[in-house]
Amino acid sequence: MFQTTLRLLFVAFSVLLTACQQDQPRQAAYPRPEIDPDPVVDFLSPEESMETFHLPEGYKVELVASEPMINEPVAITWDANGRLYVAQMDTYMQDIDGNDQGMPWSKIMRLEDEDGDGKMDKSTVFIDSLVLPRVIQAVGDGLIVQETYYRHFWLYRDMDGDGVAEDKKLLLEDNGMDRSNLEHQPGSMLWNIDNWLYLSKGNLRYRYTSGTLEVDTMRSPPNGQWGLTQDETGRMYYSSAGGEVPALGYQIHPIYGDLEMNGKWEPGFEKVWPVIGTPDVQGGPRRLREDGTLNHFTASCGQTLFLGDRLDAYGDLFIPEPVGRLVRRAKVENREGKIVLSNAYENTEFLAATDANFRPVDTKVGPDGCLYVVDMYRGIIQEGNWVRKGSYLRPVVERKELDKNIGKGRIYRIVHEDAAPTAKDKLLDQSTTALLRYLSHPNGWYRMQAQKLIIHRQDKSILPQLKEMATETKPWFGGGDQDFGLQRLHVLWTLEGLGELDRDLLVEMLGDDDPRVRAAAIRNTEPYLSQGDQQILDVLSERVDDPSKDVQIQLSLSMRSSKDPVAKEVIHQLMKNDRHNMVLASVGEVGLTEEPPIVEQLMNKHKLLPGGRKRSLVSGYYIYQGLCADCHGKDGNGLGDIAPPLVGSPRVKGHWMIPTKILLNGLQGPIDDKSYTGAMIAMKEQDNKWIADVLTYIRTELNGQSPVSLWQVNNARKQSEEREYPWTLEELYPKK
DSSP: OOOHHHHHHHHHHHHHHHHHHHHSOOOOSSOOOOOOSSOOOOOOOHHHHHTTEEOOTTEEEEEEEETTTOOSEEEEEEOTTOOEEEEEOTTTTSSTTOTTTTSSOEEEEEEEOSSSSSSOOEEEEEEEEESSEEEEEEETTEEEEEETTBOOEEEEEOSSSSSSOOEEEEEEOOOOBOOSOGGGSOOOEEEOTTSOEEESSSSEEEEEETTEEEEEEOSSOOOOOSOOEEOTTOOEEEEETTTTEEEESOSSOGGGOOOOOTTSBOTTTTOOOOSSOOOOOTTGGGGBOTTSOBOSOOSOOOOEEOOOSSSSOTTOEEEEETTTTEEEEEEEEEETTEEEEEESSSSOOSEEESOTTOOEEEEEEOTTSOEEEEEOOOSOOSOGGGGSTTSSHHHHHHHHTGGGOOSOOEEEEEEETTBOOOOOOOGGGSOHHHHGGGGGOSSHHHHHHHHHHHHHHTOGGGHHHHHHHTTOSSOTTSOTTSOTHHHHHHHHHHHHHTTOOOHHHHHHHTTOSSHHHHHHHHHTTHHHHHTTOHHHHHHHHGGGGOSOHHHHHHHHHHGGGOOSHHHHHHHHHHHHHTTTOHHHHHHHHHHHOOOOOHHHHHHHHTTTSOHHHHHHHHHHHHHIIIIIHHHHOTTSSOOTTSSOOOTTOHHHHSOTHHHHHHHHHOBOSOBTTBOOSSOBOOOTTSOHHHHHHHHHIIIIITTOOOOOOHHHHHHHHHHTTTOOSOBOHHHHSOOO
16 A cells, blocks of 8 residues: 655655756766867777767776677667677668668677677677668577568577577568668567567567567557667657657557657757767758757667666666767656656767767667667768768768778777676576566666566466565565565566466555556556456546556556546546646547547548548558658648648649659759758659558548549659659749
């Protein structure tokens, strides 16, 4: 039950601490050096490159691996024994035109630190002959992999201990091809604390069960690009380079949709502070300050919510920005249930380099409790569509010879002088009973690895201990000062993953002292609510006055699972109790709205369209929300300086040939006397049906115009099949 006095004291202390912290002005991380607006792009050795790094006092960088051990690294993951898997895109932009980019010449390397000094000693080609791998996730003694352009998921395993995967098993078969630009495809996979696997883009999630992947569809989740991370409760953080959005999707869990709040960032958060001139920015001069440095996030990716225990940064969000040659450290503040991000430093970044080839693209917490940074280390970072002939970037790349520095890569470890990295425990070699103690480990890496491994083994022999731990108030990992509420949180989700979270225990955990546990318990009542369980509904109704706003918000979200009118009353009461809380208001408004599924809405609204055209419209909706909305907005009204509105656009509403040509070959130059940082890239690699479907949605649903047919797309394609460059408005509308 609630310990009211202790809780009120804790709340009062938290408010006082927050007020004190807010009174302290942010400090610069380091003195900013003199800026070279047009730097020389020279290849530097890892040691020379590290000399160009700027970090706050007390932090230092250590080299973990570099070429020739690794080349073109883009993503990393560890297995439970601390072996590091590195996805390499060996064919990415090997020349300015991106020739042979789709060839199966990429690899996944396995690196091992054999003497425990933090530097990798052994490297093997774990998997060869891949197409631009980015989606990787270690499970048990295997590695889940998805290649760019393909939708299959495979599980690879090393069967004889030589570091090479001999066993390849198809986990999920999907023969469809994703022909969109690789930057518009999923770039990361995350095993969430809720035991589902999420991708950085798309409305599907997956559950690894008995050697297969179970698929579930989410309703309108956030769409990111490269990178996906979670906090200790499973709150996920996406990013969108194309939309120039460094962090999104973190107000509510994506299974409930996408909620973006005004004020989610402190003012100025979108500004970045490189220590080197960045002439190679896609947005051109308008994205540069007078000193030649990048003025806004434009390539955020590979973010990590730090849950390690060897840096004084627990709970902070680290966001790489490869165009700016920097890594942002964001403070994450919970303001009555609303998550707000701010730069940890005044007009500086956590890590910034004057080496023009430093390209941080991924970050992860390691088993040693430190932060790891993946540096693709190359000259050109943008994909070929953004450096085509006629683009702003191409002459910059040619002048600086950015396309010449390829085939390299580094991985660094960030450590602090006051906390030495810890030794790695090999969890794969331990019994399931021994894994239980790691569920309360101060390093979140161990907590998640132990949970994953217990669920992967499906060893039910430890159920008595797990259920005992579910209500214990003392951690198993020793030390009275640890956050033992996290132990109960991981125990809850571990029981869920084993299919053993029984109803009585769940009801008991609804009254846990820790709001993180109560919120997770509420979420796990949703199957009972959907089945009309009156007792569960009655118990949850009593939580309406819970002192935690996070719990109240979760209660409102979970009440959507019930069809009972009482659930609507609970949602309404939550909104009424705190009329000024915008998260509760936004979540509650959706919960109170009787809204049919989007497919049904579209079908009913356009019921006079022939059946084939309606199916095309629905297909176009999903394409639009999964890709186009990143730049043009979910409602088609544009996103500031990123891309123009499509609603009401004379190009879209006019003759069907114009938007079809634009979609096939792209568009460059000012639009309606305004310049945009985003470029409309060519989509001609997509088939005619894909083009027709998305144009049908944009023209019909967003603008009330006629659909586009396959023959029309084919006609437009023939007219421009020899064209290599994006269109300009002057070419599309020649003066007579």
